[in-house]
Amino acid sequence: MNLLADVIIPIALVTVSYFLCLGISSLYRRLFPHLRHLPGPKNPHLLYGNFIEIAEDDTASTHEKWAEKYGPTYRLNGLLKANILVTQDLKAIHHILRYSEEVYHKPDVARAAISRLLGDGLLVVEGEKHKMQRRVMNPAFGPIQIRALTEIFVDKSLELRDYWMREIQKSSNKEVIVGAGLSKMTLDVIGRAGFNYDFEALSGGANSELSRAFAALFGSLNRTILDFLQNQFVIFRSLPANPAIRNARGLMDRIGNELLQDAKEMARSSEKQDGIGKSRDLLSLLMRSNLDNNLPDHQRMSDEDVLAQIPTFFAAGHETSSSTTLAIYMQTKLRQELLTVGTDSPSMDELSALPYLDAFVREVLRLHTPVTFIARAAVKDDIIPLKEPVIDVNGKTLKELHVKKGQLIQIPIKSVNKDKKLWGEDAWEFKPERWGKEPKAAHEIPGVWSHLLTFIGGARACIGWRFSVVE
Numbered sequence: 001m002n003l004l005a006d007v008i009i010p011i012a013l014v015t016v017s018y019f020l021c022l023g024i025s026s027l028y029r030r031l032f033p034h035l036r037h038l039p040g041p042k043n044p045h046l047l048y049g050n051f052i053e054i055a056e057d058d059t060a061s062t063h064e065k066w067a068e069k070y071g072p073t074y075r076l077n078g079l080l081k082a083n084i085l086v087t088q089d090l091k092a093i094h095h096i097l098r099y100s101e102e103v104y105h106k107p108d109v110a111r112a113a114i115s116r117l118l119g120d121g122l123l124v125v126e127g128e129k130h131k132m133q134r135r136v137m138n139p140a141f142g143p144i145q146i147r148a149l150t151e152i153f154v155d156k157s158l159e160l161r162d163y164w165m166r167e168i169q170k171s172s173n174k175e176v177i178v179g180a181g182l183s184k185m186t187l188d189v190i191g192r193a194g195f196n197y198d199f200e201a202l203s204g205g206a207n208s209e210l211s212r213a214f215a216a217l218f219g220s221l222n223r224t225i226l227d228f229l230q231n232q233f234v235i236f237r238s239l240p241a242n243p244a245i246r247n248a249r250g251l252m253d254r255i256g257n258e259l260l261q262d263a264k265e266m267a268r269s270s271e272k273q274d275g276i277g278k279s280r281d282l283l284s285l286l287m288r289s290n291l292d293n294n295l296p297d298h299q300r301m302s303d304e305d306v307l308a309q310i311p312t313f314f315a316a317g318h319e320t321s322s323s324t325t326l327a328i329y330m331q332t333k334l335r336q337e338l339l340t341v342g343t344d345s346p347s348m349d350e351l352s353a354l355p356y357l358d359a360f361v362r363e364v365l366r367l368h369t370p371v372t373f374i375a376r377a378a379v380k381d382d383i384i385p386l387k388e389p390v391i392d393v394n395g396k397t398l399k400e401l402h403v404k405k406g407q408l409i410q411i412p413i414k415s416v417n418k419d420k421k422l423w424g425e426d427a428w429e430f431k432p433e434r435w436g437k438e439p440k441a442a443h444e445i446p447g448v449w450s451h452l453l454t455f456i457g458g459a460r461a462c463i464g465w466r467f468s469v470v471e
């Protein structure tokens, strides 16, 4: 037998043909996507598609403008001309969130990018692993556990007040950048409440090693061509990551490991102490739940999985919380109510009893939602029902959408939260007074909190929503 002619060449030919077919079908899908006849904007950039408009719009209102022009369901051009279905039709959103485990996962590109930065934490994992992590982590984010963190939120607020006073005194014209202080405060909060670590951002202490690692990590996001290629194409992922990411990950893993060992020790010793002196940060609670005797071994998280939650909490909980800074500009009426509270350190019950504060928080998180849209990809063919039929560019009326495996989807959170059809003509205005008498239509928004899509809904809803609302 001639090894080359009888074995190697046929195998090589089959392999090449296989990859050629894959390449051609992928190219075909890109050039002639299934939902290409939906209405939508032109492609302004061959490489970045309509993402360039989203990135360049400082007001983050591109989706609102597109919805006004094309209706609740339309098509966008993604990276390298990928076809993206965008829908703010509530029936469609309900369906997509309901089947988030079976059909609608996060796109591979997004998962690869997050995973390279943060590891395989809750934001990244899918399927059984997600269910398992979520089961172990849910108890740490329960109402009682979050209520116990109120003291940290209040302490850090007082520190923020003192920080601003110092900054005002230092400033020659008595002006300060309020956002910078808020960002430091939410960093300190997630450090203390998340994993009992003091970043000392507000006090300017020396303990800034970890915050520098995080800053380097997020500053390096998609900065190089190699990053871009590694996020887009599997084949490039085996190449070494860029040095900023490598260094930051190394530092983070080292400090993360120390935090993990501390949390483990605490969890074990508090077991022995029968509840006395228990640490209440999220990581310790997570460790305790992971070590629970009633949890079957195969459902426990590995050290590596637990470690990945540290940067995950940080990334998911820091900038999201501080980007609600806009609240600061609309505070006059709120201050009047808060001044009626007779203490600088109110309890959760005292805060919950303030009706205007409650409406104010809802309105800030409705109008200034930090996560403006989420992305999904269908992992199998499916039919998405629509409340409002869409008329395609050929004049055909579609009452439901037939999506193929691989279809990319965006749910424009902010645009739903500001939809005039749901909230009325004043939907784009900041009006805390609307709460308590919201239109019935808004009640159909399938969000985990307050009929808003801010923290989305379903099995992949934000695990930290209570944390954020209380903070």
Ligand code: HEM
Binding pocket: 106, 122, 123, 124, 134, 194, 312, 313, 316, 317, 318, 320, 321, 369, 370, 371, 374, 375, 454, 455, 456, 459, 460, 461, 462, 463, 464, 465, 467, 468
């Ligand atoms: C105002 C603040 C916040 C907003 C608006 C927000 C919003 C969101 C949204 C929209 C998602 C879904 C992302 C997606 O599936 O593509 C999400 C997921 C997540 N959030 Fe938040 N978040 C906030 C604060 C927090 C905080 C404080 C934490 C942790 C301490 C946190 C932890 C997470 C985690 C771990 C996930 C992934 C959940 C899963 O997939 O099961 N978030 N968040």
